[in-house]
Amino acid sequence: MTVTAEPVVSDEQRRVTVVSWKAPVIFAIFTVLFALLPLLAPREGETTFRLSAGEAFFTVPDVVLPATATAWIAVVLLAAATVFAVIRVRARRGIPLWLVIVWVAVLMIGFLAWAAAGSTLPMIGLLGGALALATPLIFGALGGVIGERAGVVNIAIEAQLLAGAFSAAVAASLAGTPWAGLVAAMVAGMLVALVLGVFTITYFVDQVIVGVVLNVLVIGLTTFLF
Template identity: 70%
Template sequence: MSVQTLEAEPRTVTVVSWKTQIILSVVVVLVALLPLLAPRKGDATFRFAGGSEILAVPDLTLPGTATAWVGVAIAAVIAVMAVMRALQHRTLPLWLVAVHAAALIFGFLAWAAAGSEGTLPMISLLSGALALATPLIFGALGGVIGERAGVVNIAIEAQLLAGAFCAAIVASVTGTPWAGLIAAMVAGVLVALVLGVFSITYYVDQVIVGVVLNVLVIGITSFLFRQVLAPDQATLNTVEPFKRLAIPLLSQIPVLGPILFRQTIIVYLMYVIVFVVWYGMYRTRWGLRMRAVGEHPQAADTVGINVARTRYMNVLIAGAIAGMGGAFYTLVSVPRFNPEMTAGAGFIALAAVIFGKWDPIKATLAALLFGFATNLQSVLSVIGSPVPSQFMLMLPYIVTIFAVAGLVGRSRPPAEDGVPYIKS
């Protein structure tokens, strides 16, 4: 009797996570409760014209409650598709998640603006959201770079605030905002250098160093504001800000033109830096080494990569980018420095890093969510919507809590994030 030996075929085991499906379904139910429990009479008018476009887009008037139900229905179909794909061990494409969010947001806006006295200015809403999200995007990119290299950057708030402070002084003294922008980058690098020295060279707990730097920079800038800037406001704290710059032809594109291409130079720099960071992280040797020292520094050291030098370089780059975000506050938003004017934006940027799963594009989208919610509460109050502004402001933080808790898919940081590398 012959014995036949069978080679075991390799099997791939796919672990199905239902977190994304659950959160999509829960959000659909929560939004559906609005037209169900509080139906609103009247129509909602959306204005898509920003002025001087090549082709003017007429206002769109829709029944508020009915449009909300249509948005809920579209999102519900996508939630069902997500469940079906999970049963087939298939992931849900990111574009479907984006459609799900867009349908619910549009339905919510229609419900909130129904019967209001004014129209909902979509151009102002979205362009303002982009402007408000710009410093958050810079901070989030700095956080992504630092943490991908293995250094937790809790000090984003300090880098933003130091950048805003130095930009105000240098721009006031020199009379040009470009000098202020460079000074903001230098300030961010200096804060990052302190973070690197303590966390990379002396192996101090990175979270503690970041928290201490935040408190230190808040104290220093507040003290110098009272002792130096306030007594000589006209000379040291009066900034000539960047003006809005409309890009020819591109700014004339209907809808997208006024939103994307009628911004300040810092916003245009943000477009470039987002692409450069994404491309560099996944397509260049710099990005490969950065991710290597964040995931497995021992292996990187074995193949000849200087872990400490690589981490230092990326932490300093991250500080320069975050400092540019700080410059936005004094060179664009408010033409002078005020104590604690960043108002915790660094922590929101850090939340965007986690929400975006340490990816530059996803972190940028997460920062845009915060900017959208911040601007939305102002727009809804202007048109007379009954939605409390405090409710709109808390939504991004609720979403972030879900993200940090791992309810929006898997959120795994780099393996050696926050772990000092001690060469054996």
């Protein structure tokens, strides 16, 4: 009589938590650096955060904060968040995303309150400008993520963005239509990617080296042509 042992498969899912000291170290360094601002250069006055534009449908009251006091309160909150992060890492637990978001928000509010003492900050304009400036960086980051998923280390994203922007400006100015600039930007980005692909795939050159070289090449070329 033969007895066959079958493996027992458990349906229980195991969670793997990545524990790293990177976040607590960064928290501690920037907390100390930020604490030096109100300590070495205290600023008198109040900072007004304007939360609505003049043509808004409804008006949100301005928030007025004392500059130095707000900075010190932010230092205390940042230090508390840093200690909490250290405790979690020592307990072999990961850093939650909400803690990072709260830490960054407190740092920005404290820094803006200290830097703009005695003046008014139009928050709608600042957020709109930040979003506009961050848009190309977000697209570049998404392109880098897609490249990484495909197994390509694309360091030449900056070169693609710069070549596309320069080509778009020239083509749109010559043709008098933004659509020509859009096509020129796509062609310029593809040409930079083609050079990267030829050197890395055909000639087996290191992807990182080719990407850095293309960044320097496009920066110098566009500057010269400008």
